[in-house]
Amino acid sequence: MAQHEAAQQLNDRRREKDLLGEAWVPHKAYYGIQTQRAQENFDLSGIKLSLFPQLIKALALVKMACAKTNNQLELLDDTKTDAIMAAGKALLAGQYHDQFIIDMIQGGAGTSTNMNANEVMANIGLESMGHQRGEYAHLHPNNDVNMSQSTNDAYPTAVRLSILLKHSDLVKALASxxxxxxxxxxxxADIIKMGRTQLQDAVPMTLGQxxxxxxxTLGEDIKLIDGLSELLKEVNLGGTAIGTGIxxxxEYARLAVGHLSQLSGFEFKRATDLVEASSDxxxxxxxxxxxxxxxxxxSKIANDLRMLSMGPRCGLNEINLPAQQPGSSIMPGKINPVIxxxxxxxxxxxxxxxxxxxxAAEAGQLxxxxxxxxxxxNVLExxxxxxxxxxMFRNRCVRGITANRDRCQELVDMSIGVITAVVPYIGYENSTRIAKNALExxxxxLELIREEALMSEEELNEVLKPANMIRPQRRRLAANAAKIA
Known part of the structure; x- marks a missing residue:
């Protein structure tokens, strides 16, 4: 029985070798020995490459572009090229992503990630060629899948591409x-409320404003994020180890960047200084x-919504946030602004x-x-x-916000801030005195202004019209000279 179990274990594994020697790899695994070593070495964040499918797809596209280039230059035969392309298409379709098992945080400048891609694509390709996983004599992770590449140009290029692939989701969420x-x-738009500066009453505005x-403020960032994405389209592909192209x-760098642009749909350009681009x-x-x-x-907007909704009876309570869950294990009826x-x-x-x-950017050497x-x-996260x-913010909060119109008007009526609207009519000194008296x-x-007959009822009604308090208005100050004096 023990011999049978030992034999079964051997059948479930395959022997692979690298610079450090030999090791057993699960036979069902599409990754190889270098990926396995990296998995054992780096158990840090618990966040695996597989959490970021865009990075896996970007690695596949880079490998496919390089394979097409090497084939065009007659360095890689058609059979191996087709196998690499088939493996890349499988990864683009979302297959085999569970084979990317390495922690996102790792030593080695991304070599482990690059080798994870090389090994998985080699073994997928081997199966498409009719060979067993691990039979690298027919399609090798380094010699074939990684031909004309270094981690130092393939990985940074893939990282840039992965950000571009994810970028559209970010912009779409922001625009929505x-x-x-x-x-x-x-x-x-028609709900008058008090504006506030430094958490103190300021002047009226509308809740719509x-x-x-x-x-x-969010709309400003859509264009800026779109514009900055152009910086990521300059790549060092073809620079290999340090940018010299060894x-x-x-013709490789020019062709490889061209094939990557065609395959990905992004217009990449080769960096003018590949040495600089490899470290910057x-x-x-x-x-x-x-x-x-x-x-x-x-975060600022979230803070504002929390303040505007605070209460409901002992705070501003100008708006209501949609209730999403009970807010307390001890205080019945409490709803918190959890979103x-x-x-x-x-x-x-x-x-x-x-x-x-x-x-990390500062820590690059040479x-x-x-x-x-x-x-x-961190960028992808x-x-x-x-x-x-x-x-989440849009679906579970913003869409369901309602306004407390009467509460907003009540706070306007109680506020000292409306005095600002009458300054051009009664002057700053009178306004300051009235405000101080009201506070004390x-x-x-308005009661005090009427008592001192500083403005007629007709003038007050005109000045205090909502439409006249929330935008610039033409006024004739000369007519109020006596009151101001």
């Missing part, structure tokens, strides 16, 4: 959230900075990711930045979290 706030701006401002044909992470720093900017804006709170936390994580990206796996992980957070006595500003 902007549109939802704009729709609320129209819905609340407030929500439209949320839409406007082990490649003189500036594009990622800029793009991450833009993600941080968006996170800051989302904006979750948006806040995503924003803080993205801001932290940006700091990590900045430090002709390579070995910290790029951390950069790739920031995009993923922001996209999901904005969809608890009486209304």
């Amino acid at each position: 959230l902007r549109d939802s706030f704009a729709a609320k701006g129209e819905e609340f 407030e929500f439209q401002s949320f839409a406007s 082990n490649t044909d003189p 992470m500036g594009a990622f720093v800029l793009f991450s900075g833009m993600l941080k900017r968006l996170a800051v804006k989302l 904006p709170e979750a948006v806040n936390q995503v924003a803080y994580q993205v801001i932290g990711n940006d700091i990590a990206i900045t430090m 002709q390579l930045n070995a910290m790029e796996p951390l950069i790739a992980y 920031s995009i993923r979290m922001l996209t999901q957070a904005m969809d 006595t608890g009486r209304g500003v």
Whole structure:
């Protein structure tokens, strides 16, 4: 029985070798010995490559472009090229992604990720050729799948492409959230409320203006994020180890970038200085900075919504956020603003990711930045979290917000801030005195103005029309000279 079990275990494994020697690999695995070593070495974040399908697809596209180029240059025969292309198409279709088992955070400047792709594509290709997994004499991970490449040009190119592949989801989520706030701006266009500066009463505005401002600030970032994505289309593919292009044909870099553009649908261009491009992470720093900017804006909006809805009876309570779940295990009836709170936390994580990206970009030495796996992980994770957070924000919060019209009007009527609207008619000194008196006595500003006959009822009614308090108006100050004096 023991001999049978031992024989079965041998049948379930295959023997592979690399620079460090030999090791057993599960026979069913499409990855190989180098991937297995990396899995054993790097158990850090628990976040595997398979969580980011865009990165896997980007790696496949890079390998496919390189295979087509090597075939065009008569360096790779048709049979091997077809096998690599078939493997790439399978990965693009979402197959075999569970074979990408390495932690996103890893040493080696991405070599483990590159070899994970090389080994998986080699073994998928071997099966399509009628061979067993691990029979690398017929299609080799390094000699064939990685031909004319180094991790140092294939991996950075794939990372850039993966961001571009995910980029459209981010922009779509951002545009949809902007549109939802704009729709609320129209819905609340006639609701007068108090604006606030430094958490103190300021001057009247409409609730619609407030929500439209949320839409406007998010709309600014759509164009900026789109524009920054162009920086990611400059790649160092063909530079191999340090940008000199060692082990490649003189025409290889130009052809490989062209094939990658054709396969991916993005217009890539070869960096003018491949040595510089192999170590510089500036594009990622800029793009991450833009993600941080968006996170800051989302967090500010989430904070505003939480303040505007606070109460319901002992706070501002100008708006109602849709209830999503009970808010307390001890306080019956309590509903918390859980969706904006979750948006806040995503924003803080993205801001932290940006700091990590900045430090990793600075940490490159000489002709390579070995910290790029951390950069790739954090940029992709920031995009993923922001996209999901904005969809959640829109679907579970913004769409269902309602306004408390009477409460908004009540706060306007109680506010000292309306005094600003009459300054051009009675002067700053009179206005200051009236405001101070109102604060000390608890009486209304309008009541005191009427008592002193500083303005007629007709003038007050005209000035205090909602339409006249929320936008610039032409006034004749000369007619009020006596009151101001």
